[in-house]
Amino acid sequence: MRDSLPSFDLAKSATMQVVQAEPFNAGTPLAELADSYIQPTSHFFVRTHGTIPSLDPETTTIHVQGLLAQPFGMSITEIKQQLPYIEQVSTLQCAGNRRQEMHAYQPIYGELPWGANGLSTATWGGAPLRALLERCEIEPAALHLVFESYDQVERHGQTFGYGGSIPLNEPMIEHSLLAYTMNGAPLPALHGGPLRLVIPGIVGARSVKWLRSIELSAEPSHNYFQRRAYRLAQSSEPEAWQTAPMLHELPVNAVLCLPTPDQPLTAGTITLAGYAITGGQALVERVEISLDQGQTWQSARLIDPPTLGCWSRWQIELELAVGAYQCWVRATDSLGQQQPEQPAWNVKGYHHNAIQRVRLTVC
Incomplete structure (x- = not known):
């Protein structure tokens, strides 16, 4: 060597x-x-x-x-x-x-x-x-x-x-x-x-x-x-x-990639896109978006067919008026595992999979 x-x-x-x-x-x-x-x-x-x-x-x-x-x-x-x-x-x-x-x-x-x-x-x-x-x-x-x-x-x-x-x-x-x-x-x-x-x-x-x-x-x-x-x-x-448990399987997770939090947005049709992933023998089953703090959810479209051991990208088009929004993103997998509302905090910051919350501003 x-x-x-x-x-x-x-x-x-x-x-x-x-x-x-x-x-x-x-x-x-x-x-x-x-x-x-x-x-x-x-x-x-x-x-x-x-x-x-x-x-x-x-x-x-x-x-x-x-x-x-x-x-x-x-x-x-x-x-x-x-x-x-x-x-x-x-x-x-x-x-x-x-x-x-x-x-x-x-x-x-x-x-x-x-x-x-x-x-x-x-x-x-x-x-x-x-x-x-x-x-x-x-x-x-x-x-x-x-x-x-x-x-x-x-x-x-x-x-x-x-x-x-x-x-x-x-x-x-x-x-x-x-x-x-x-x-x-x-x-x-x-x-x-x-x-x-x-x-x-x-x-x-x-x-x-x-x-x-x-x-x-x-x-x-x-x-x-x-x-x-x-x-x-x-x-x-x-x-x-x-x-403490040793880490093993990945938890189910979904993330918003676009738009970024600092990206200026114009009222009208806005495309949200991101990825979802889960672990073990599970498959990503669905990704959902909420703009009212989890009271209602809209299903995003999975761009990539769910595949064992792989992520799937997702996308959704929303009609947004001028205003500030907190966008919640969550995924559910084929075993029924779903992202929790609150993180399971640990001193190393591992496996964070709580519902992602991203602030969006539409002008």
């Missing part, structure tokens, strides 16, 4: 909104995000915690270990040659998406100030994760898949590779990839190249980039980012962290 690549050498759109320079974190402005179902790689959001390793795209090896009869390693070349290649469209979303809105409800300290643009959709290509697991003689005690990255992260005076895990019985494993292409090209280092996990419907924190190892384990990962960081804790007390 060579030295980490500097963020400034990484090609991204000049319009990207940088949330943090080092390590590099950025998202596409909402007004651009809804332009296309699949984002060009130059516009795909970036979430990093540490270094961006520079790895050989052919010889880098993935180690498979833990509770299985025979540990083994596979180079990326061997993965390409020995495992089937498929492509699928999937959306990845940061757990901190819409954090700024939750912060406005109750302050959140020390976390990146993500707006509603901490997600993107791409066409991923690679080997099905299931194809790799079928090569393993897994012991009955194995209950979790534990992943570790080649990157280097520093927390509390310790340096280690980023990591996380998912249960071995997670249904979305059937739709997960060992991805080495993105939008028809080799996976860039910035987005986890030469090999990363793509686990749709699950919080993006589990789609580990720069994949180094997969371990079959009786317990969830002991990595800091599984056991400490990505939890829905209600306070910073140690006891709260130990009992």
